[in-house]
Amino acid sequence: MSQAEAAVVAERSELAEVFAGLTTGQWDAPSLCAGWRVREVLAHTTMPFRMGPGGFVWEMVRSGGRFNPMADRVARRDAARMPAGELLRSLRDNVAHPWSPPGGGAVGALSHEVIHGLDSTVALGLDRRVPADRLMIVMGSMRPRNVAYFGADLDGVRLEATDLDWTSGAGEPLRGLAQDLLLVVCGRKLPPGHLSGASAARFTG
DSSP states (O other): OOHHHHHHHHHHHHHHHHHHTOOHHHHTSBOSSTTOBHHHHHHHHTHHHHOOHHHHHHHHHHTTTOHHHHHHHHHHHHHHHSOHHHHHHHHHTTTTOOOOOTTTHHHHHHHHHHHHHHHHHHHHTOOOOOOHHHHHHHHHTOOHHHHHHHTOOOTTEEEEESSSSOEEESSEEEEEOHHHHHHHHTTOOBOTTSOBSTTGGGGBO
């Protein structure tokens, strides 16, 4: 098992423990994914464990070949159909599932788990830190096309992690934990108090 594959298993396992401790109110609280509650986020990340290739093609056809609308529709559907405990079991039973996004490999799978895990834990105000080695794998894989995909406007901003030796970009410093800066790269608006610098308000929701 590669380092990235082991990291995926560890991240899913730890997130399962986090989700196991949530209250009903936390399951229904907004995440950092616009329009999704925490339960929709988990429905989305566990979707590949429940959907085979044929099902994926069918759902894509139903959504006119557009992935984002398909993912949104299926996440909302599954979150409405499946109790929180069933969503949690879907994660726990598949921590070693070999799924990865097309062309992304194990690093892509790790990025998927880490980013969406943060969508929930940061929104809920939980004090969970993604281990540094996993963060560095994910952040080291980020390319301009990733920023473009998420629609993040980072012009004139230099990202500076306060907990890891990591920087990106050029311009006015924007400082925060590496995991919070990862969310900035992914186009998320963070809760107040996570970022510092002259442009912090621009990335705060």
